[in-house]
């Protein structure tokens with residue numbers, strides 16, 4: 001039997017009723033048994049400051065260790081002003097340092113964006129991919145995942161409300177499981 005891969009999930013929204021958190025929860029439920037998804041919180045991280053490379057906050061150390069330990073990274077993000085929400089960019093920066101000790105290095109990854117708008121967070125999705133190139137995160141290319149009209153896809157309890165979205169997310173997370181398997185060292 002093959003190993004279960006630990007997948008750290010980063011949600012780019014901090015709000016309690018976040019649509020993207022609902023997407024992340026749905027993906028965790030739909031994931032095949034080869035993946036175990038866990039949301040890793042980012043809202044507690046102080047704003048990155050290079051001075052902290054010397055006197056490092058415990059929150060940074062804990063976050064970096066969590067990223068370093070994971071088998072894969074999954075980003076589920078809204079779009080803020082056509083780009084990556086500040087909290088998520090901060091998390092990328094925090095775990096990318098100190099220089100030469102990035103925790104992201106080589107972790108297989110995927111990006112999914114969700115927005116009430118029709119464009120589905122395309123701008124955030126691709127700006128995030130730009131940073132992930134530099135951070136040497138091999139990001140799954142297909143299927144791309146821009147979830148538009150996302151506020152309509154969940155019921156009042158936060159569960160998926162239609163089969164089309166469920167099938168789309170299932171296909172995405174199964175493709176990611178294959179991507180992680182291919183990218184991972186035996």
Ligand SMILES: Cc1cc2nc3c(=O)[nH]c(=O)nc-3n(C[C@H](O)[C@H](O)[C@H](O)COP(=O)(O)O)c2cc1C
Nearest residue numbers: 013015018019020021078079080081082115116117
């Ligand atoms: C500061 C800010 C900027 C936003 N900019 C965009 C944007 O560029 N594109 C977009 O589709 N939605 C934008 N929105 C709307 C978000 O898509 C919407 O609030 C969404 O619900 C956020 O995701 P969440 O539900 O996971 O928090 C913006 C919202 C905020 C608060």
